[in-house]
Amino acid sequence: SPPQDNDPEPGRVRVAIRVRPRNAEELSDADYADCVEVQPELKKLKLRKNNWNSEFYKFDEIFAESASQKRIYETVAKPVVESVLNGYNGTVMAYGQTGTGKTYTLGKMGKDDVSERGIMVRALEDIIVNTNSTSDSVEMSFLQLYMESIQDLLAPEKINIPIVEDARTGEVSVPGATVVKIEDLDHFLQLLHIGESNRLAANTKLNTESSRSHAILMVNIRKSVKSDEEPGSSFQEKDRKTDRHGNQIPIVRKSKLLIVDLAGSERIDKSGSEGRLLEEAKFINLSLTSLGKCINALAENSPHIPTRDSKLTRLLRDSFGGCLRVSVLLCRELSPLCDCLEAMKIVNTVKLR
Numbered sequence: 001s002p003p004q005d006n007d008p009e010p011g012r013v014r015v016a017i018r019v020r021p022r023n024a025e026e027l028s029d030a031d032y033a034d035c036v037e038v039q040p041e042l043k044k045l046k047l048r049k050n051n052w053n054s055e056f057y058k059f060d061e062i063f064a065e066s067a068s069q070k071r072i073y074e075t076v077a078k079p080v081v082e083s084v085l086n087g088y089n090g091t092v093m094a095y096g097q098t099g100t101g102k103t104y105t106l107g108k109m110g111k112d113d114v115s116e117r118g119i120m121v122r123a124l125e126d127i128i129v130n131t132n133s134t135s136d137s138v139e140m141s142f143l144q145l146y147m148e149s150i151q152d153l154l155a156p157e158k159i160n161i162p163i164v165e166d167a168r169t170g171e172v173s174v175p176g177a178t179v180v181k182i183e184d185l186d187h188f189l190q191l192l193h194i195g196e197s198n199r200l201a202a203n204t205k206l207n208t209e210s211s212r213s214h215a216i217l218m219v220n221i222r223k224s225v226k227s228d229e230e231p232g233s234s235f236q237e238k239d240r241k242t243d244r245h246g247n248q249i250p251i252v253r254k255s256k257l258l259i260v261d262l263a264g265s266e267r268i269d270k271s272g273s274e275g276r277l278l279e280e281a282k283f284i285n286l287s288l289t290s291l292g293k294c295i296n297a298l299a300e301n302s303p304h305i306p307t308r309d310s311k312l313t314r315l316l317r318d319s320f321g322g323c324l325r326v327s328v329l330l331c332r333e334l335s336p337l338c339d340c341l342e343a344m345k346i347v348n349t350v351k352l353r
């Protein structure tokens with residue numbers, strides 16, 4: 001039987017906008033003007049093009065500056081985590097310019113204040129609570145994708161790790177990367193901390209900013225379920241097994257959650273840049289453009305999702321397939337210089353009259 005979910009539109013990409021609070025510098029700048037205005041109740045965003053012209057865009061969710069980390073998690077990521085626990089693959093991504101709050105939203109560890117914990121920590125908390133520590137397993141890899149090379153953030157000496165696609169199942173994996181079985185939330189926090197330190201060190205060595213690479217947390221879940229339970233993406237009829245008394249033997253259901261902190265979407269001035277900066281910009285442009293194409297193809301229900309163009313979309317391929325939930329979180333800077341229109345295009349928004 002085909003996978004079922006409570007979601008009436010299981011394959012649809014959801015887009016939420018979160019506007020971060022102004023920082024001290026922006027608050028003290030008398031000339032600072034917001035180019036966007038959020039209308040959370042209407043789920044609309046007003047984009048001021050100039051003094052006379054505004055455009056409205058509609059999204060699945062709009063969060064004002066006051067929105068808490070908890071609320072963001074519950075609205076944007078929790079439905080994805082729940083379907084992953086039901087056997088589907090799912091992805092949560094943050095897209096936006098550097099400084100818009102992507103890492104805060106996804107990766108904040110909340111060491112001093114647990115209310116500040118971001119999506120990664122809250123997702124793992126939910127996954128750990130909802131899996132059985134003896135019969136199920138939760139494993140993670142933590143990767144960085146920089147200039148089309150995958151680096152292991154848990155073992156940074158491993159670079160250029162290949163992506164492997166199973167020809168039969170279509171499953172995408174990165175078997176060369178470190179896989180760690182997560183024992184509990186403290187263990188996960190330690191791994192996240194190690195990964196972040198390695199990311200910082202690796203990028204210092206490369207003389208680049210972490211905003212120039214994508215960070216990818218990959219969580220693989222194996223859940224032991226009775227075969228008559230609601231089937232998930234990895235369930236197949238041939239997996240149904242019974243013992244000699246005719247009782248159903250539990251089957252193992254596999255699913256995967258990807259949480260992706262994308263490289264900054266700001267456009268680097270090509271004329272003014274050279275060397276590595278220009279090379280970085282080309283690779284970021286390649287992956288964000290191909291991501292945009294895939295998201296638009298998904299939004300149009302196209303039978304062909306063009307995932308071959310970049311490593312980012314190849315990695316996401318089996319999280320784009322039949323049974324998926326993708327939420328894109330787009331963080332917007334309240335800067336008059338922001339190029340909102342560009343960002344709007346990638347997420348195939350509905351322009352209102």
Ligand code: ADP
Pocket residue numbers: 019020021023096097098099100101102103104105211331
């Ligand atoms: P990005 O990863 O998109 O470059 P960051 O997550 O590093 O951006 O955020 C930039 C700065 O803004 C950081 O100092 C971060 O702590 C702060 N910040 C971002 N979002 C929020 C928020 N919702 N509330 C408070 N501070 C935030």
Ligand code: MG
Pocket residue numbers: 102103104210211261
């Ligand atoms: Mg960041």
